[in-house]
Amino acid sequence: MSKTENKTKATTASVADFIAAVPDEAKRKDAKALVKMMQAATGEKPKMWGPSIVGFGTVHYVYESGREGDMPLLGFSPRKPALVIYGVARTAEAMLGKLGKHTTGKGCLYIKKLVDVDVKVLENMIAFAAKAKTKKQPKAK
Numbered sequence: 001m002s003k004t005e006n007k008t009k010a011t012t013a014s015v016a017d018f019i020a021a022v023p024d025e026a027k028r029k030d031a032k033a034l035v036k037m038m039q040a041a042t043g044e045k046p047k048m049w050g051p052s053i054v055g056f057g058t059v060h061y062v063y064e065s066g067r068e069g070d071m072p073l074l075g076f077s078p079r080k081p082a083l084v085i086y087g088v089a090r091t092a093e094a095m096l097g098k099l100g101k102h103t104t105g106k107g108c109l110y111i112k113k114l115v116d117v118d119v120k121v122l123e124n125m126i127a128f129a130a131k132a133k134t135k136k137q138p139k140a141k
Helices: 015-020 025-042 093-099 119-136
Strands: 046-049 053-056 059-062 068-071 074-078 083-086 103-105 108-111
Touching: 015 025, 015 046, 015 053, 025 046, 025 053, 025 074, 025 083, 025 119, 074 119, 093 119
Parallel strands: none
Antiparallel strands: 046 053, 053 074, 059 068, 074 083, 083 108, 103 108
């Protein structure tokens, strides 16, 4: 096991308070919509991971290097330049062409505003990723 601890861990901070503090009204509304989509797809309640990631579910990972830890099954962060969606881009990559305006990088999906994408496609991507990742990921210890 690696001696380095993960910086991003589940916390007891309030998701509702975090989202309420998002300064941009449109991002706040989009964050609330993502909570509903991800909660419906995972069946899990939202939980803060670190100071700025809203996560759903927990999986345990072990890398070849020996590093291991827990992370959310799916999650997002309403960052200033874009909504960052974790755990969806690679798993549901085949659907990206139908999504609409977005970018990807290092397994993350970046969307400036939900109105820029086909929300039904995004919901399907989230549901597909949740189902696929649940099947192949062990539950957190």
